[in-house]
Amino acid sequence: MEAMDVRVLQIHPNDNVLVALQDLKVGESVTFGGRTYVLVEDVAAKHKFFTDDLPAGSAVMMYGVLVGRTLHDVRAGQWMNTANVAHAAEPYAYRPYRYRWEAPDVSRFKNRSFMGYHRNDGRVGTANYWLFIPTVFCENRNLDVIREAMHRELGYAVTDKYRAKTHMLRELYERGQNVASADLTVKESVVPVDRLFKQVDGIKFLNHQGGCGGIRQDAAILGKLLAAYADHPNVAGVTVLSLGCQNLQVRDFLDDLYALNPKFDKPLLIFEQQRSQSEEQLITDAIRQTFVGLIEADKCVRSPAPLSKLTLGVKCGGSDGFSGISANPAVGHCADLLVALGGTVLLAEFPELCGAEQNLIDRTIDAQAAHKFIRLMKGYSEAAERVGSGFHMNPSPGNIRDGLITDAIKSNGAAKKGGTSPVVDVLDYTERATKPGLNLVCTPGNDVEATTGKAASGATLILFTTGLGTPTGNPVCPVIKVATNSVLAERMADIIDIDCGPVIDGKRTIQQMGEEILEYCIRAASGEVVPKAVQLNQDDFIPWKRGVSL
Missing domain, CATH: 3.40.50 (Rossmann fold)
Structure with a gap:
């Protein structure tokens, strides 16, 4: 049997693009699925190339769904980019619920608890x-x-090290010394x-x-x-x-x-x-x-609480081409584990569910909630279009530079954070989650507006995945940063808590990584480990005015 090339990945059997896990050069041959592809141009890691010659207007498939259409004829082995593909997504509609979910094995966590702050209304905080x-x-x-x-x-x-550095600059300036190249190392940490x-x-x-x-x-x-x-x-x-x-x-x-x-x-x-x-x-x-x-x-002191008392918000920001294949699905498995244990998960960022709507609608148990989701999505999209914008404009320059060239690509990868469990409820902005299980929460994709909204809906921890790096935090809900790749985790170790790079390297499965993430959540919820955003007092808070914010 012919071995698969480990430098590329096909996310779904129906996809007609392959993801480069490493930088690939023009003229290189890649063998995958019994076929050999010769690259007709360089393809950077995190980006994609076509597996077939496609005429203009052809469907581009990724995650098994439509994510774009070709703007002109393209060749197999050609780099997919904004010059040859535009955003496209299938229409969506309500269909009666027939979804069947196979819950993950939670025997490892069945009798586990966390040390939380118990409130008189029965809810349990992860902080005080x-x-x-x-x-x-x-x-x-x-x-x-x-x-x-x-x-x-x-x-x-927060530590006074920067105040100490500023004091050093003042002293140097007052002595008439050069401050432009002065060594500002704080020799002794400020207690x-x-x-x-x-x-x-x-x-x-x-x-x-x-x-x-x-x-x-x-x-x-x-x-x-x-x-x-x-x-x-x-x-x-x-x-x-x-x-x-x-x-x-x-x-x-x-x-x-x-x-x-x-x-x-x-x-x-x-x-x-x-x-x-x-x-x-x-x-x-x-x-x-x-x-x-x-x-x-x-x-008020911490005391044991079952994991069912956790409410986990899942968020992505500064996403890259690895987000949908490492950190997001790993967080999604963690979410599935928590749902299976009776906990609550909040998936938001409605502009970043564009193209993933049908899957979520089909997973929504209650017909009224499904129709509420459709109403909120369409109303939000129409509001953006009325001012000359739209969900298709959601990907940022950083997203595009690192392989997320259409909103449907970004969204289908982003939706992986919510796992695979049924949707139990759909919440508008500021509505509190009251049903255990996966809840959809209407917020913008904007990092701070979204985390602000998740905390309002009751998240007591937020898992925040990032491929490019972002310092976002929240005043009342500890935010845990999950890197999609090890390069980022090492370079920005001062803001990253968990590294999902081993998924890309083949050293961890999605399931193993998801379990490690849940273990970290238990420790963070118990105060045993303090996420980097909390240590830095990264207390970001931006209310959404319900205007057009993507």
């Missing part, structure tokens, strides 16, 4: 944060003042202040640019988003700062909060600047009362 919320952007400066004071004094500030409250993992601040000045619908959605964060299981208590005259009134926020959770019982401190005697009084009172609240929050 105190949260500061401004109802309007006018309070951002006050939040910054409070952050500077409390982070540094209570032991939550951080010990954390006063050992059971409080952080004090987080949701600075944003909303709450007033925009349309009232934006303020209304912001209120629901902030309420979802206040009610998040990773949050122990909340301090709210309001100006007083903004569109998003404190009363509106409270209405949203108690509509979401009528039994909300966490400490909730509210300060309104236009009713205070001075800025100093406002900030002093906020710090004093929050400090008292932190004393109580510190009494």
